[in-house]
Amino acid sequence: xxDTAYTPPKVWTWNKPNGGQFASxxxxxxxxxxxxxxxxxxxxxxxxxxxxxxxxKVTVMLEELLSLGHKGAEYDAWLIKIGDGDQFGxxxxxxxxxxxxxxxxxxxxxxxxxxxESGSILLYLAEKFDAxxxxxxAQRTECMNWLFWQMGSAPYLGGGFGHFYAYxxxxxxxxxxxxxxxTKRQLDVLxxxxxxxxxxxxxxYTIADMAIWAWYGQLALGRQYGAGEFLDVQSYKHLQRWAxxxxxxxxxxxxxxxxxxxxxxNMQLRERHEASDFDTKTQDKLxxxx
Numbered sequence: 001x002x003d004t005a006y007t008p009p010k011v012w013t014w015n016k017p018n019g020g021q022f023a024s025x026x027x028x029x030x031x032x033x034x035x036x037x038x039x040x041x042x043x044x045x046x047x048x049x050x051x052x053x054x055x056x057k058v059t060v061m062l063e064e065l066l067s068l069g070h071k072g073a074e075y076d077a078w079l080i081k082i083g084d085g086d087q088f089g090x091x092x093x094x095x096x097x098x099x100x101x102x103x104x105x106x107x108x109x110x111x112x113x114x115x116x117e118s119g120s121i122l123l124y125l126a127e128k129f130d131a132x133x134x135x136x137x138a139q140r141t142e143c144m145n146w147l148f149w150q151m152g153s154a155p156y157l158g159g160g161f162g163h164f165y166a167y168x169x170x171x172x173x174x175x176x177x178x179x180x181x182x183t184k185r186q187l188d189v190l191x192x193x194x195x196x197x198x199x200x201x202x203x204x205y206t207i208a209d210m211a212i213w214a215w216y217g218q219l220a221l222g223r224q225y226g227a228g229e230f231l232d233v234q235s236y237k238h239l240q241r242w243a244x245x246x247x248x249x250x251x252x253x254x255x256x257x258x259x260x261x262x263x264x265x266n267m268q269l270r271e272r273h274e275a276s277d278f279d280t281k282t283q284d285k286l287x288x289x290x
Contacts, residue, residue, distance in 0.1 A: 021167045025085050030097060036089030041076030041273055044108035048078050048092060049101045051260035053158070053214040053224075054118040058102045059272075060210050060255030061125050061132070066275065067251045070129045072108065077258045077272040119151045122207040132207045139201055146200045146208035154215045156182045157224075166225040180231070187236050190216055194238035209246060217243035254278055 014028050040046055045062070049055040065073035080086045080101050087099045096103040096116035104121050106113040106128075115121045126133035134140045160179035164172060190212070193200070200208040215224075220236060220243040222228035234240065246252055257269040257278065269277060 020163075020169050022083070025082060025088070030099065031088075032090040032093040033085060033088040034090065036086075036091055038089070038091035038095070039076075039078055040105075040107075041078075043074045043076050043273075044106060045073065045075035046078070046105045046107065047075050047259075048080050048095065048103045049259045050080050050082055051256065051258060052082075052101065053154070053218065054100075055102045055259055056214040056218075056256055057118045057211050058104070058121050058125075059258040060214065060252050061122055061207065063251035063254040063258075064210070064249075065125065065129050065131060068129075068131060070131065073125070073129060074275075075272070079259050079261060079270045081261070117151075119147055119211060122147070122211060126207050132205065132210070134201060134204065134206065139204075142201045143206045143208045147211050150208070150211045150215065153186050157186065157215060157219070161227075162225045165227055165230070184231060187216065187220070187231070187233070187239060190242075191236040191239045194242045199242070205246075209242075213243065213246045213252075217246055221247060 020026075038046075038048060047058060047062070049058060051059070059077060062073050062075050080092065082101060086092065087096075087101060092103060093099055095105060095114045098116065100116070102118055102121060103114070103116045104124075106115065106124075115124045123133070125131075134143055156179060161176075161183045164175040164179055168175070197203075199205050200212060216239070218224050219227070219231070220233045220239050222233065228234075257267050258272045259270065260268045261270050262268075271277075
């Protein structure tokens, strides 16, 4: 290993940029950096997000609910450009003091309800619409097991492997090896489980599948960090079967498009306010967003 030795100071201080793709928005303090009200559309559910894996979880859930006929799940999805620091605006911080997407307001009742953290939003919507969450206690617990597994495991994939493999300004062998090992262990956990289960909780598609697919399904399909070959994702056959089956769902395709602002133009819908927005030409949407 050729990594440069580093001796941590007795007390760490923030006195220099940390470099990397997200350096401009990284800071060791919370709170807003500027005043900015959030827009509010006509639907009770107002989502403020970006099509990262955590954002995709929620838009997939909303589109799946709408596909089941839950008209109350109609929503406005507003683009939060995290690279520009939109998540530090005062309106967004009022909804999520942690300044992370996605964040949602439910204005369907007499008092608006704020919901933040993607897992919390999934559970909130599942309970609100009585969908994609098992009623049997044992099955519900299994669903929660895997939902919380994803919430606890994905930081090692994203903030660990993804950061050091794809975004860090310097490639550090120790860090990449450490988080690659953990990522492959997690992929193996999923592959072994899915060898005996159609979906994460057995035979039914639930919010656990949506949460895990957004991170690990897309990784298995080669959409995360350009690391498919590096991680040999094709070798996880049961994970591949599951990932492809969920990817084929029309609601999942729509969910992937919402609040997407990079990549294939045909897969971008920067804001979503009506179901008919999916039929509008993507370029028209991009022009309107300027």
